[in-house]
Amino acid sequence: MEEIKNKIYAYLSQKDVPPQNIQQIMTQIGYFDQKPLTKLLGEMMNEGLIVKTNKKEKYSIPKKLSMAVGILLMNQKEFGFVRQELDAQNDIFISKKNLGGAYDKDKVLVLITQQADRGYKAEGKIIQVLERNTQTLIGRYQKEKKFGFVIPSSRKFTSDIFIPGKYENGAKNGDIVEVQITEYPKKDKNAEGKVKKVVALKDDEDIYFKIILAENKIRQKFGSKVEKALEIIPDSVEPYMAKDREDLRDEFVFTIDGFDAKDLDDAITIKKLDNGNYKLYVHIADVSEYVTENSAIDKEAFKRATSVYLINVVYPMLPEKLSNGVCSLHPHVDRLALSCIMNINPEGKILNSEVKKTLINSSARLTYDEVSDYLENGDEKVLIKSEKLREILTISQELAKILRNARMQNGSMDFDFPESLIEMNEYNQVTNISIEERRIANKIIEEFMLAANKTIAEKYFHLDLPFVYRVHEKPDPEKLQKLLPVLQSFGYDMKIKGEVNSKQLQELLSKLEGKKEQRLISTLILRSMSKARYSELCLGHYSLAFKYYCHFTSPIRRYPDLQIHRIIKEFIDGKIDKKRKASLIETVKKSAEQSSIMELVADNTENDVDDLRKAQYMKKYVGDVFDGTISSITNFGLFVALSNTVEGLVRYESMMDDHYEFDDINYTATGKRTGKVYQIGDSLKVRLARVSQELRQIDFEIEK
Numbered sequence: 001m002e003e004i005k006n007k008i009y010a011y012l013s014q015k016d017v018p019p020q021n022i023q024q025i026m027t028q029i030g031y032f033d034q035k036p037l038t039k040l041l042g043e044m045m046n047e048g049l050i051v052k053t054n055k056k057e058k059y060s061i062p063k064k065l066s067m068a069v070g071i072l073l074m075n076q077k078e079f080g081f082v083r084q085e086l087d088a089q090n091d092i093f094i095s096k097k098n099l100g101g102a103y104d105k106d107k108v109l110v111l112i113t114q115q116a117d118r119g120y121k122a123e124g125k126i127i128q129v130l131e132r133n134t135q136t137l138i139g140r141y142q143k144e145k146k147f148g149f150v151i152p153s154s155r156k157f158t159s160d161i162f163i164p165g166k167y168e169n170g171a172k173n174g175d176i177v178e179v180q181i182t183e184y185p186k187k188d189k190n191a192e193g194k195v196k197k198v199v200a201l202k203d204d205e206d207i208y209f210k211i212i213l214a215e216n217k218i219r220q221k222f223g224s225k226v227e228k229a230l231e232i233i234p235d236s237v238e239p240y241m242a243k244d245r246e247d248l249r250d251e252f253v254f255t256i257d258g259f260d261a262k263d264l265d266d267a268i269t270i271k272k273l274d275n276g277n278y279k280l281y282v283h284i285a286d287v288s289e290y291v292t293e294n295s296a297i298d299k300e301a302f303k304r305a306t307s308v309y310l311i312n313v314v315y316p317m318l319p320e321k322l323s324n325g326v327c328s329l330h331p332h333v334d335r336l337a338l339s340c341i342m343n344i345n346p347e348g349k350i351l352n353s354e355v356k357k358t359l360i361n362s363s364a365r366l367t368y369d370e371v372s373d374y375l376e377n378g379d380e381k382v383l384i385k386s387e388k389l390r391e392i393l394t395i396s397q398e399l400a401k402i403l404r405n406a407r408m409q410n411g412s413m414d415f416d417f418p419e420s421l422i423e424m425n426e427y428n429q430v431t432n433i434s435i436e437e438r439r440i441a442n443k444i445i446e447e448f449m450l451a452a453n454k455t456i457a458e459k460y461f462h463l464d465l466p467f468v469y470r471v472h473e474k475p476d477p478e479k480l481q482k483l484l485p486v487l488q489s490f491g492y493d494m495k496i497k498g499e500v501n502s503k504q505l506q507e508l509l510s511k512l513e514g515k516k517e518q519r520l521i522s523t524l525i526l527r528s529m530s531k532a533r534y535s536e537l538c539l540g541h542y543s544l545a546f547k548y549y550c551h552f553t554s555p556i557r558r559y560p561d562l563q564i565h566r567i568i569k570e571f572i573d574g575k576i577d578k579k580r581k582a583s584l585i586e587t588v589k590k591s592a593e594q595s596s597i598m599e600l601v602a603d604n605t606e607n608d609v610d611d612l613r614k615a616q617y618m619k620k621y622v623g624d625v626f627d628g629t630i631s632s633i634t635n636f637g638l639f640v641a642l643s644n645t646v647e648g649l650v651r652y653e654s655m656m657d658d659h660y661e662f663d664d665i666n667y668t669a670t671g672k673r674t675g676k677v678y679q680i681g682d683s684l685k686v687r688l689a690r691v692s693q694e695l696r697q698i699d700f701e702i703e704k
Contacts, residue, residue, distance in 0.1 A: 001040050004031055008041070009049055012061050019058035019065075048085070048109055048130050066112045068092060069130065074104035074156035076695070082110045082124060089478070090116060092124040096158055100126035101185040104156040107131035129184070136180050137161060138199060138214045143173040150179045150193065153211050155695070159190050167194030174202030176211055206428050208612055208693050209310075216605040219304055222319050225296040230321050233290055237326070237334040241289065242359045244573075248339065252392065253283060254364040255329055256371055256441050262324040263307070263316065265556040267337070267362050268448060270396055277351070278344045278399045282452035283360050285327045286336035287555040288565040291318065302591070305598035307557035310609045312424040316557065323556050331365040338565055340452040340552070344399065348406030353455045355568055364389060372439035400444040403451055411503035411545035415522055420645040422613050430617035433644045449553045450544070456564070458548035461538050465567055465576065466584035468560040468592050470551045471539040472532040474499060479528040486524060489666040490517045502545045516681020519631055520667055533599075534560050534592035536585070559598075563591045611696035614646050618698055619691045625703050630682045633669050635662040638678055640686050640700050648698035650686060655702060 007029040011017060022041070026032050041059060044050045048069030050059050062068055063086075070084040072094065080099065081091035092110055102108050110124040137157060139150040148168055150161040153176070161179050171177045176199040183192040200210040213220065248269070255267045269281035291297050301317050308315040316323045329335050339358040343351045366384075373379035374390070375397050384390060408414075421436035453470070460467050480496050487494050487508075494508060505525060512518040529543065534551075541549040555561040567584065570576050576584070628640035628648075637651040652660045658671030660678070669678040686700035 001036070004029065004037070005040060005044060005049075007031075008044065009061070012050060012059060019053050019056075019060040021056065021058050025059065046130055048107065051109065062109065067127075068110050068112060068124070070108065070110065072099075072102050072104060072106050072108050072126070074158075076155045078155060078158045080104070080156075081121070082108060082126070091121055093121045094124055094126060098125040099158065100129070101187070101191075102126045102129050103132070103134045103184075104154075105133035107133070132184065134181065136178055136196065137193070138176065138178055138211055140202075141168070141171040141173065141175050141177045141195065143168070143171075148173075149190075150177060150195070153694075154215060159185055161191045161193045163193060163195060169195035169197070171195045171198055172202065176200040176202070176204075176207060176214070178214055208696075209428070209609065212605060212608045212612065216601055216608070218308055218315050218601075218605060219300075220315055222300060223296075226300050226319060229296040230319055233321065233326065235321075235326055237336055237359070241336060242334070245336070245357045245359045246339075248281075248283075248337075248358045249334065249361040251281070251360070252388065253281075253329075253360050253362045254366055254389070254392070255331070255362055256366045256368060256445050259367040259369065262328065263314075263556045264329045264365070265327070266445070266449065266553050267329045267360065268396070268445075270392055270399065272395050272398075273343075276346050278346075278395070278402075280342045280344060280399065280448060280451065282340045282342075282448055282553065283329070283337040283358065284340070284452075284553050284561075284565075285329055285556055286338050286357065286565065286569075287318070287322065287327050287562050288569060289336050290322055290327060291562060293566060297322075301559055301562065302594060305559040305595045306602045308602045308605055310606060311422050311613060312428070317559065318556060327556055329360070329362050331362045334359060334361050338568060340455055342451060342455055344403070344451070346402065348402045350451065350455055353459065355456065355459070355572070357569060357572060366441075368439060368441040368445075371441035371444075375440045396444050396448075397440060400440075400447040403447040404443070407447075407450070407545070408506070411501060411506050413502055413506045413509060413543045413545075415509070415526060415543075417519070417522070418645055420610060420614070422610065422617075424613070430613050433614060433617055433646060435643075435645055453550055453552050454544075454546050454548060456552040456568070457538065457546075457550035460550075460564070460568065460571075461548050463571065465571060466536065466581060466588045467538070467567060468550060468563050468588045468595070469535050469538045470532060470541060470549050470560070471535045471537070472541045472543050472549075473530045473539055474542050475529045483521075483524055483528060485665045486521065486667065490521065492521075502542055506545075516629075516679075520680045523632070531600075533596040535596075536589045536592050558595070560591060560595045563588065608696065612693060615691050615693050615696050615698055618646060618648075618688060619693070622688050622691060625685055625687050626700075628684050628686050628700070630678060630680055630684060633662060633667050633678065633680060635664070638669060638684075640684055646698065648686070648688070648700040650684075650700045650702055654689070654699075 008025060011028050031037060045052060051062050051065060051067055052059055068084045070082040072080050072082050074080040078096045080094045082094060083091050092112060107130045108126045109128040109130055111127050112122050112124045114123040116122040137152050139152040142149045142151055146165045148163040150163060178196045178199055179193040180196050181191050181193045185191040199214040200207045251269045253267050253269050255264050257264055265285040267283040271279045273279060291301060304317045307317045337358045337360045339356050342353045345351055370381040371393060374384045375393060419436040421434045422430060423432040425431050457469060477496060480500055512521055538548060540547050550564060551558055551561050552564060555565050626642050628642050630638050631641040631647060632639040637649045639647055639649055641647045658674050660669045660671055662669055667680055685703040687703045689701045690699040
């Protein structure tokens with residue numbers, strides 16, 4: 001029936017074709033079996049391809065009836081926008097009263113009630129929910145005598161959920177619960193549901209953290225099947241495991257990680273050859289030896305797809321016995337690895353490479369700080385007193401600089417936004433917040449991992465094997481065009497004609513260094529780009545300026561790396577025949593899709609937790625005055641960043657000296673009466689007015 005569907009859509013899409021009844025449609029497409037056709041038209045309506053008029057039951061496409069289909073994206077302020085499927089650049093504003101019972105991320109049919117005009121978005125009213133996205137919600141249980149309500153924790157959900165008394169499932173008044181929706185909201189009726197489980201008791205000291213975990217559905221425990229599967233995995237490398245591997249235990253292998261890291265999945269061996277070239281070994285933990293395809297551990301790892309790092313706690317992709325134990329490249333113990341061995345010339349070109357199954361034994365476990373202290377300041381810690389190690393670290397620094405320069409010459413971009421270092425004690429209390437430094441040791445490992453990832457991707461692309469690539473597609477020229485007025489307002493000239501190569505943007509970023517507008521323009525450039533993701537297609541990595549790229553170096557914490565390790569080993573062992581290759585095509589596609597989804601979940605969770613911890617830290621400073629810098633300006637206020645990376649909002653409504661208007665080209669706020677102008681980068685004294693842990697918000701007011 002797909003051909004019939006296409007014929008119907010093509011016919012109704014014609015400019016001069018008005019709404020048609022079923023008989024007219026049958027005549028035009030030459031199909032006269034009314035029962036299956038009626039069913040097909042119903043399916044097309046559910047998909048949002050066509051709509052049916054109220055009068056005379058005629059069919060048309062949404063656009064002809066001032067309708068659109070899209071995904072509802074709710075705002076914390078209880079309104080939303082519908083992102084259209086056929087016109088993603090022009091969202092439709094939906095007020096709270098016009099939500100029509102739709103929830104965040106539902107697929108909806110919207111009637112456009114006011115067309116876009118003079119910079120204002122179109123407005124609309126949701127008339128049908130085509131596909132529900134939300135089946136469960138997290139919220140606070142409010143108990144009445146014989147029933148209760150769940151008040152959603154997220155303000156993106158604007159109505160309470162009615163809970164019949166028999167479905168409260170042990171929840172007490174004030175508890176945070178997960179509720180399953182049994183009936184969605186209608187015009188005059190709230191949604192109904194039943195409590196699935198209690199997430200946190202009302203007096204839990206870390207209740208807001210637990211809400212974030214529940215809202216993002218973070219998997220916190222491994223089930224009994226995984227625990228049982230772990231029982232047969234040895235705690236160390238058994239002799240039979242190493243029989244077909246190259247023994248590199250005599251090579252000098254070392255790791256560099258954070259001081260508190262336990263999942264060490266990469267190690268290095270480096271040599272400078274007599275001819276001036278470098279030989280770089282990037283050894284990666286061979287997790288696939290322990291996590292076999294479709295095993296209980298593998299199925300759980302696929303669902304998680306990534307480890308989630310939340311400041312002082314980790315929810316790992318793999319159980320601790322693997323992630324911190326037999327897979328982790330701890331010093332002075334034998335470990336199984338996949339080693340990418342590269343010969344690199346003094347200009348940073350990788351001349352040749354090979355990938356081997358190896359057996360390694362790390363000689364030194366170094367930390368970023370101690371290596372950086374030595375290379376930056378000559379400060380020798382105990383481990384670095386070794387002359388051999390000092391020489392190796394010097395060569396590492398030399399090669400990393402070469403690789404970085406080569407990368408930058410090709411147009412690789414570096415968005416150097418300040419990262420927060422949030423320190424916590426054993427009682428889950430934030431003790432300090434500062435800027436996390438990207439020091440020389442971090443940059444060395446970064447360059448070596450980039451080189452290995454690029455090399456592996458190129459090698460296996462040319463072998464024409466199914467693979468999981470890390471891709472970052474070229475930005476939409478139209479989005480970049482919208483940057484031009486902003487750039488011109490700050491005195492930057494940039495020509496955008498058709499495709500923009502990364503070198504142009506990199507040169508712009510270098511001009512921004514140290515300027516007060518750096519953060520704003522860098523952010524706008526980043527927003528104009530698509531987000532990096534995983535794909536079974538090799539589409540290149542735009543911001544790195546790599547034609548081939550994948551994630552190979554972290555199989556303990558990322559599923560795509562684990563998946564391609566299996567493919568690499570199967571190829572080395574000669575096990576990929578025509579049948580296996582065909583099955584891998586679907587496998588890598590599913591891996592890429594799931595990993596991209598779960599990466600977003602992990603990012604959102606990490607950002608939410610960072611915001612929560614910052615709010616908790618700042619709560620004790622309410623009323624205090626701080627020096628800050630305007631980091632961003634919006635149509636509702638000024639964002640002010642403190643030197644420790646904490647950011648808060650000064651709302652225009654709190655600026656009583658004038659009525660301020662936002663200029664979205666120059667990114668300024670100007671007083672209507674006084675003409676006073678606030679710009680990005682301006683220094684301000686602000687007083688901490690309010691902090692909400694629940695909303696993870698910090699509000700400042702300008703100190704007079």
